[in-house]
Amino acid sequence: MELNFNEEDRYFSAKKKVEKIKGFYGNLASFLGVNIVLLVINLLTSPEYLWFYWPLMWWGLGVVFHGLKVFDVLPVLGKDWEEKKIKELMEKEKNNNKEKWQ
Template identity: 55%
Template sequence: METNNNEREQLEQAKKRVQEIKGFYGHLAAYVGVNIFFLAVNLLASPKHLWFFWPMLGWGIGVAMHGLRVFNYMPFFGKDWEEKKIRDFMQEEELQKNELKDQHHGKL
């Protein structure tokens, strides 16, 4: 029964991961498409003043951060960091429970 739950959990994690990757590629496609549109509008409307770089730069930072998070390249606050912190907190809580048990048993 536990193996079935573990496999189901792994399947759900895999599906979630695929959705995150699809979301990133959708974000990237929108970024490219909209910035091509901005470039065309900029060149047609005011070719001497190139302003399309600014939204491209700002949004590009967001796309880059999204990609770093999805592909787990962020050293801080990535999935590995979160999982490690969760394990650390769980271990700390278990140690505190054991210390309380030991103190309680020592008094009896």
Template identity: 45%
Template structure:
């Protein structure tokens, strides 16, 4: 199914992508600013138990996933999958209306 976008729709989609990328950079900035604080607090309060790794790794995985989504590099749940799912839902809805 070929989709024809108007100029306004294309602009909206581009604007939406820019916001996703901007949100990713904000998330990355917060990660880079907060984790040194977590590391410093950990080293000052309990240097024998290094718990900052949990923050670095857990939050780091979230950053990577956010980046993959923002830059449209997700190996699954991408735009093609979304389009197929939308068509599947519309088809099911059409079938329900036919049987009513």
């Protein structure tokens, strides 16, 4: 299904994309800031046991997936997949409603 967008729709779509990118950069900045603080706390309180890399690793994995989604790198997380899934769910709901009233 190909959609025809007018100028207002394209603007709204671009604005939404920019908000998602802005959210990603906010997440990335928080990730860096908090993990630097955790590193400093770890090195000052218990340098013999390094635990700071656990939140760094797991939150980092989340940041990577967030970036992949925002920049449309993974097709399963992209807009095309969302549109197909929405269409599929709408069709399923339509069929369920028909069956209920027959």
